[in-house]
Amino acid sequence: MKIIEVANVESAPNPHGVDARKIYDTDNALTVHMTIKPGQSLKKHMTPVDVFFYVLEGEGIVEIGDEKEKVKKDTIIDSPAKVPHTWYNESDKNLRILVVKVPKPKESTRLL
Template sequence: MNIIEMEKSPVMDTPHKVDVRKLYDTKNALTVHITLQPGEKLKKHITPVDVFFYVLEGKGIVEIGDEKKEVSKDTLIDSPAHIPHCWYNESQKKLRFLVVKVPKPTAETKLL
C-alpha cells in the first residue's frame, strides 16, 4: 500500500507558478493537486490527453474552449484533449482541486 499525504508532497516548479503537487504518477495515469489562492490562476494551456478536474474546496472559474463557468466543491469537470483550458480564483478564499490525466501524457502540455 502506498499512502501519499498531500501536505508532505513537494510543490512542483511549473510555468503556472502556483501550488501544484503530484500525488499519483504511474505509467497509466497522473493526478496532481492544485491550490489557487485568491487572485491566482492557471495559464491557458492544452493537454494532449483527456483530463478531469474535481473541486475539493472553494469556488473558481473554469474555462474550457469557449465555455466559462463558476464551479464549487464536489464538482467534477470534464476537459477533452487538445481543448484550451484554464482556471481562475476570483474569490476571497482558496480553491483546491484535483487534476486527473488518463492515460498519462507522453507529450508535454502546451502553454498558449
C-alpha cells in the same frame, strides 16, 4: 499499499506559479493536487490527453474551449484532450482541485 499525504509532497515548479503537487504518478495516470490562491489564475494551455478536475474546496471559474463556468466544491469537470483550458480564482479563499490525466501524457502540456 501506498499511502500519500498531500502535505508531505513538495510543490513542483510550474509555468502557472501555483502550488501543484504530483500525488499519483504511474505508467497509466497522473494526478496533481493544485491550490490556486485568491487572485491567481492558470495560463491558458492544452493537454495532449483527457483531463478531469474535481473541486475539493472553494469555488472558481473554469474555462474550457468557448465555455466558461463558475464551479464549487464537489464538482467534476471534464476537459477533452487538445482543447484550451484555464482556471481563475476570483474568490477570497483558496481553490483546491484534483487534476487527473488519463492516460498519463507522453507529450508536454502546451501553453497558449
